[in-house]
Amino acid sequence: QKEVEQNSGPLSVPEGAIASLNCTYSDRGSQSFFWYRQYSGKSPELIMSIYSNGDKEDGRFTAQLNKASQYVSLLIRDSQPSDSATYLCAVIKYAGNMLTFGGGTRLMVKP
Amino acid sequence: DAGITQSPRHKVTETGTPVTLRCHQTENHRYMYWYRQDPGHGLRLIHYSYGVKDTDKGEVSDGYSVSRSKTEDFLLTLESATSSQTSVYFCAISPGDRGSYEQYFGPGTRLTVT
Numbered sequence: 001q002k003e004v005e006q007n008s009g010p011l012s013v014p015e016g017a018i019a020s021l022n023c024t025y026s027d028r029g030s031q032s033f034f035w036y037r038q039y040s041g042k043s044p045e046l047i048m049s050i051y052s053n054g055d056k057e058d059g060r061f062t063a064q065l066n067k068a069s070q071y072v073s074l075l076i077r078d079s080q081p082s083d084s085a086t087y088l089c090a091v092i093k094y095a096g097n098m099l100t101f102g103g104g105t106r107l108m109v110k111p
Numbered sequence: 112d113a114g115i116t117q118s119p120r121h122k123v124t125e126t127g128t129p130v131t132l133r134c135h136q137t138e139n140h141r142y143m144y145w146y147r148q149d150p151g152h153g154l155r156l157i158h159y160s161y162g163v164k165d166t167d168k169g170e171v172s173d174g175y176s177v178s179r180s181k182t183e184d185f186l187l188t189l190e191s192a193t194s195s196q197t198s199v200y201f202c203a204i205s206p207g208d209r210g211s212y213e214q215y216f217g218p219g220t221r222l223t224v225t
Contacts, residue, residue, distance in 0.1 A: 032212045043201055043216040044154070088154070090214075097142050097161075097207050098169070099214055101154040 003027060004091050006102035014110055019076040021105050023089030026070070032092040033065055033072045038104070039085045048074060079109045114138050115217035117202050123223045130189040132220050134202030136182075142207040143185040144169075144214065145177065147198040154201070160185055161207065192224045 005024050013019045021035075032051050036044035048063040050056045050072065056063045062075040072091075076083055089102040114137030124130050134143060144159040146169075156169030158177040166177050174196060176188045189196055202217040 043219050103153045
């Protein structure tokens with residue numbers, strides 16, 4: 001079992017729809033959770049961080065964390081073609097700042 | 112964008128030669144990291160630093176060494192490059208303070224070992 005798992009996709013949604021991206025992690029001691037967006041040929045860009053159970057909203061993005069079920073999700077409302085990218089889930093297992101990444105989910109938003 | 116630069120941005124080198132990649136930051140962040148990204152393997156940590164002259168190994172450290180003599184610079188050296196080290200290399204930085212664990216990535220270096 002991988003430490004951080006994501007469906008590789010592609011996840012295809014129409015423009016204006018809600019895109020839902022999911023991530024599960026194996027270590028119950030995980031403390032911090034992040035979502036990165038990576039366009040093809042570019043570096044990962046941090047879009048959300050979440051540290052406690054519940055929802056965290058930032059503009060069109062909402063991160064959801066459920067530590068009991070060991071999953072974290074990212075919702076993108078009003079999806080735009082410019083949101084088409086690979087979304088990486090990352091987890092810090094314990095104090096020490098070492099990120100473990102999932103393999104990423106490729107999102108395609110069709111006009 | 113966070114103030115992170117990487118040099119060179121592209122490099123082609125031959126098997127067996129030493130290669131040094133440089134990461135430079137202007138944010139005065141404590142933590143610096145080197146990752147490699149490969150199809151099918153995702154992003155993997157090579158080495159990281161938690162202060163000047165303080166470094167530690169990551170998941171895939173064999174064949175790599177690092178040095179950090181100044182807060183702003185973190186060097187990654189491939190001691191004798193092999194074709195398996197062909198990859199895209201990313202540097203990242205993080206404040207590392209309590210509650211500030213976000214990592215910010217540099218633009219990357221595409222390395223090809225022939």
